[in-house]
Amino acid sequence: MKEQLQKVFRTVFEDNSLIISSTTSAKDIKMWDSLTHLQLIAEIEDEFKIKFSFEEVMMFNSVADILKTIENRDVQ
Amino acid sequence: MKKISSKIVSSISILLLLLIGLSRLFDFALRQNCNLKASYVQKAKINADVLIHGPCEPLWFISPAIVDLQTGLKSYNLALSHSDFADNYLHLYFYLKNNTAPKYLFLFVTPESMDANYNTFNTYRFAAFIGDSTTDSVVKECDSSYFVWTKIPFMKYAFYSSKINFDALQGLKHNFTHRTLPHFADGYEPPLQIKWDNHLEEFIQLYPKGYTFKWSPLREKYLRKTIELAQQKGVKVYLFETPVLKESMRYLPNRSEIIARIKILAAHYHIVYKQFDYMKMADSRTNYMSALNLNINSSRIFAEELGKYIKSEQFQNETPTIH
Amino acid sequence: MTFNSPSFFLFLFIVVTVNYLTPTSFRSKLLVFASFVFIGLYNFESLLTLLFLSSLNYYLAKKVVANRFFYVFTVALNVCAILLFNHFSTFNTGFGFSVFSAHFSTDKFFIALGLSFYSLQNIAYISEVRFGRMIPETNIINYFLYCSFFPKIISGPVMLPAEFFPQVEKTTITASELIMGFQRLLLGLFKKMVIADRLVAAVSSVFDFNSDYAGITTIAAAYLFTLQMYFDFSGYTDMALGIGKMLGYNLKENFDTPLRSTSVSEFWRRWHISLISFFTKYIYYPVVYKLREYRKAAALTGIAVTFIISGWWHRIGLTFFCWALCHVVYLSFELLTKRWRVKLSEKINKRLYQLFSVFIVFNLVCFSNIFFRAESFEKAIRLVKNAVGNFIPKNMLSGFVAPLAQGGHQIDEFNLFISIFLMVTVLLFERKINLVAKSAHLRIAYVVILLLLIMVFGVFNSGARFIYMQF
Numbered sequence: 001m002k003e004q005l006q007k008v009f010r011t012v013f014e015d016n017s018l019i020i021s022s023t024t025s026a027k028d029i030k031m032w033d034s035l036t037h038l039q040l041i042a043e044i045e046d047e048f049k050i051k052f053s054f055e056e057v058m059m060f061n062s063v064a065d066i067l068k069t070i071e072n073r074d075v076q
Numbered sequence: 077m078k079k080i081s082s083k084i085v086s087s088i089s090i091l092l093l094l095l096i097g098l099s100r101l102f103d104f105a106l107r108q109n110c111n112l113k114a115s116y117v118q119k120a121k122i123n124a125d126v127l128i129h130g131p132c133e134p135l136w137f138i139s140p141a142i143v144d145l146q147t148g149l150k151s152y153n154l155a156l157s158h159s160d161f162a163d164n165y166l167h168l169y170f171y172l173k174n175n176t177a178p179k180y181l182f183l184f185v186t187p188e189s190m191d192a193n194y195n196t197f198n199t200y201r202f203a204a205f206i207g208d209s210t211t212d213s214v215v216k217e218c219d220s221s222y223f224v225w226t227k228i229p230f231m232k233y234a235f236y237s238s239k240i241n242f243d244a245l246q247g248l249k250h251n252f253t254h255r256t257l258p259h260f261a262d263g264y265e266p267p268l269q270i271k272w273d274n275h276l277e278e279f280i281q282l283y284p285k286g287y288t289f290k291w292s293p294l295r296e297k298y299l300r301k302t303i304e305l306a307q308q309k310g311v312k313v314y315l316f317e318t319p320v321l322k323e324s325m326r327y328l329p330n331r332s333e334i335i336a337r338i339k340i341l342a343a344h345y346h347i348v349y350k351q352f353d354y355m356k357m358a359d360s361r362t363n364y365m366s367a368l369n370l371n372i373n374s375s376r377i378f379a380e381e382l383g384k385y386i387k388s389e390q391f392q393n394e395t396p397t398i399h
Numbered sequence: 400m401t402f403n404s405p406s407f408f409l410f411l412f413i414v415v416t417v418n419y420l421t422p423t424s425f426r427s428k429l430l431v432f433a434s435f436v437f438i439g440l441y442n443f444e445s446l447l448t449l450l451f452l453s454s455l456n457y458y459l460a461k462k463v464v465a466n467r468f469f470y471v472f473t474v475a476l477n478v479c480a481i482l483l484f485n486h487f488s489t490f491n492t493g494f495g496f497s498v499f500s501a502h503f504s505t506d507k508f509f510i511a512l513g514l515s516f517y518s519l520q521n522i523a524y525i526s527e528v529r530f531g532r533m534i535p536e537t538n539i540i541n542y543f544l545y546c547s548f549f550p551k552i553i554s555g556p557v558m559l560p561a562e563f564f565p566q567v568e569k570t571t572i573t574a575s576e577l578i579m580g581f582q583r584l585l586l587g588l589f590k591k592m593v594i595a596d597r598l599v600a601a602v603s604s605v606f607d608f609n610s611d612y613a614g615i616t617t618i619a620a621a622y623l624f625t626l627q628m629y630f631d632f633s634g635y636t637d638m639a640l641g642i643g644k645m646l647g648y649n650l651k652e653n654f655d656t657p658l659r660s661t662s663v664s665e666f667w668r669r670w671h672i673s674l675i676s677f678f679t680k681y682i683y684y685p686v687v688y689k690l691r692e693y694r695k696a697a698a699l700t701g702i703a704v705t706f707i708i709s710g711w712w713h714r715i716g717l718t719f720f721c722w723a724l725c726h727v728v729y730l731s732f733e734l735l736t737k738r739w740r741v742k743l744s745e746k747i748n749k750r751l752y753q754l755f756s757v758f759i760v761f762n763l764v765c766f767s768n769i770f771f772r773a774e775s776f777e778k779a780i781r782l783v784k785n786a787v788g789n790f791i792p793k794n795m796l797s798g799f800v801a802p803l804a805q806g807g808h809q810i811d812e813f814n815l816f817i818s819i820f821l822m823v824t825v826l827l828f829e830r831k832i833n834l835v836a837k838s839a840h841l842r843i844a845y846v847v848i849l850l851l852l853i854m855v856f857g858v859f860n861s862g863a864r865f866i867y868m869q870f
Contacts, residue, residue: 014738030741034679035664035698035734042691054688080574083841091847095854234854238597241817241855242810 001067008047012040022064044070095229102233102244106204109247110258113156114201117171120256124175126151126386127311128263129168129302130184131159131195133318133368136267137375138382146383147390153263155184160195161298162218166202168302169210177309180386183302185315185349187334188368190299192292200236218294267365267372275366276324286329291337303345312393315342316350318378319358324367352381400440401553402638403591410437415645419572427544427567430646434547444507448514452480453546456521460528460535470529477518477525483509484518485715513552515712515870519677520546524560526681533560541567550642554635554870556651556673559680570647575839580645582845586836587637589849589857594825595631596858597818598623601803606772606782613798614790617782620803621765624772626822629658632671637836651676656829661756662740663729663763674712678705695734702730713870717776725767817856 002020010018013031026032032040041057044066050073060066107115126149128138135155143151154167164183188194197218205211206226216223226232233240249255279287306313315338325331335351342349355378357363363374370378400407414433421429439446456473463470486509487493493506524545527533536542545563605612605620612620636653643650657669667675683705690697710723733740744752769786773779792798804811825832835845 030744031737033664034683035702035730036737038684038687038691038701039694039698042694042697045691054685057688058684077574080578080841083843087841087843087846090843091850094847094851098851098855230854234857235859237856238814238858239810242813245813 001070004047005044005063005067008043009040012036012043020063022067023062025062092229099230099233102240103204105244105247105251106240107247108251109243110250110255111246112201112243113154113263114167114170114205116258117154117167118174122152122175124152124178125149126180126182127171127178128153128155128182129164130155132157134184135265137318137370138379139264139376140262142376142379143383143386146380147386155263158195158198160197161189161295161302162197162214163201165298165302165305166211166214168305172305172309177311179312181306181311181313183313183315184317185299185338186317187289187328187331190291190295190334190338191289192295200239203232203236203240206232267369267375272361272364273366280327283327286327288330289328289334291334296341299341303347307345313345313347314350315347317352318370319352319355321361321364321367322358323361350385352378355381400437402635403588411642418646423570424568426570426647428540431540431543431547434544434549434552437549438512438547438552441512442507443501444503445512448508448511449517449547452518452521453543454539456525457536457539457542460525463525463529470525473525474522477521480518481515481712482715484511484514489714489716516555516557517546517552519557523677523681527560536564550639550646551650554632556636556639556653557677558651558673559677562651566648572647576644576647578841579837579839580641582838582842583637583644583836584641585846585849586832587634587641589853590630590634590637592857593852594822595627595634597856598627598822600805601815602627602772604802604805607774610802611781611785612802613792614786614788616792616799616802617786621769621786625765625768628768630822658761658826659757660760661753662733663726663760664733666760666764678709682708698734699731703727718770718773718779721776721779722767722770725770729763821856
């Protein structure tokens, strides 16, 4: 799943050499800011075929948060 | 806690010391500045025979050199821009403290002088002289909120720092270079403009129905005090007006009424209110920068006329009356 | 009473002392009372408006959870209050009336002190309650404090409920808070009186008069206005936060040395932070979230909507709309060229790229501020034409120095030189100065130097209002 997520990050931020870990946050990626954040979220939703709620999106601070939410959704 | 209170006490003490020191320095520096008339007349022995006094108009129009050519006397221009009678009064008081009383004082008075909307009491000119009882009483009356704050060290300068800092620095410079004469030695400052400045057009727009002068009791009080101070010292006082542009007068509906009141006041002191509105220059705006302000050429002609008038008065005064 | 008046300092001294001596649980009542006194002294109409609006929001909050109509109604009410404030600020249509022997003026009810700011807070509160993120406040005194708290009533910072309510009735005040608060307050006073107010005349002489000045003169005035506004508003914020601190409250930061920003989006994370946080949370994110399938277009729409509303919040008019439009253009450009700019920054020398970016951002912000400051749209266009037209004046003294020094006499040039020198010095050492201002250690040199500079160079007699007080 992390591989899948990484692919999305690479596409949205136009950088094929990008490597993400669970602690990666907006501070670590130059392209990731409030203007591009929701673009990223929309791509992730498309890729994993899920929909995040507004509250969930606002709570995302790092890759770990995103992964956890996707996993919980899968379980359901 | 003890450390903090000692820090607080130290801060306050150091600050007060610095402020008091700086205040003393400014007191000294401002009194050394020759370009400040209040300081200059208390330092230098001018001992003029004729004093020209008032706000911008006499300051910019009347050159002692031109007047003296007619009279053979020595005159000094004590006038200052935007000054009201209280401002004039204090400058005359300072002058008389250090100089012999002149024979004549020509004080500029117009309806505008009697209206609080025109000119003002420029407190910053007197900051360095707070402590003198006459100065204090005038400042207290004309700028009471300021006066209350002068109790705090340096506050008298802080209030008007944009006017005073530069003057203090210049005063120190004058002190170091031992300068004794002002930039304008006889007090006259030639006007900066020559062309018509459109103030009359703007004035008409602002007051389409004309401007009604409002007689200010405070102005009257200090006009009287100025006359009385001069007369106490045996000075012969003349109130005078320069020629006003005739076309502007129709926008001033109660002008003649105010002039009449000024004349009554003058009569009370047995002094003349000399008007020069007979002069031809008043007919055309080519002689003016604005409704009240003559341009440099016509001001020279006026100064000559004033000189001639003083000469005739001098002749009258010195010729014994034949019964 | 504005913050830089002597009567305010007396009021502050009394309130801080009494508050310190009061038991924690009673402080909120004391501060509400003090805030009401403060607002009432400004004018009585403002106090009545505040009481009316805050009570209304407090009571309606209990109904909005279950009822969508009440939510929409209450938000609309607060928006209307802001619009009416705007309208009456621009047009003088009020009239006076008397009740018993008290004289009132209708427009003063609408141009109530702080109305634009606490109305945003009311909207935030109602929204948080509606979306289940907080339960309605049960103590009306606390709610009154939220709206009326005098350190922030004049021009913010805008506090979100979660940032303010947890602090109420839990304030601790020790010598540290008093010292930190005081040193911060002093910095604010210095920035306002010594830097901002000294620049007013230079800015006004170019923006408010009918003369057409050369390009560099107009540009210099635009630079000076941005700097004047920065020092005025950040100075006010320092005073607000300092006073809040002395009363035991941590109010939100509004500025983070914004003029060192390397992009306009970064600028908006560092300038008037509390206002932008509000608009980002309640307008930008909801809009973009709803439209997120449209990817970049969603972000662009979000930017446009957020800034246009922000422009309207300041004042409804063409000039503020243009100001907002400038930033929409800037941010859109940044969004669309982000990848390219990141690549560029990796190729060029880092320091050079940074300096160049700061310079560009500063110029873009100053350009937009021509619209923010100009008296009318026509004047703004004229100024823009001047800025790009005849660039260098024939005579530097009369064409450049004189207009900025209101006359070009030696004394005016001297004053302008001092103003710019002090401003540049503070800008260069800002980070260090801020460290001392926020420190809990009383620094004698800091206190003495600032007070001395205030006395020698401060503007005492203009009574210039804070720029953001008009919003």
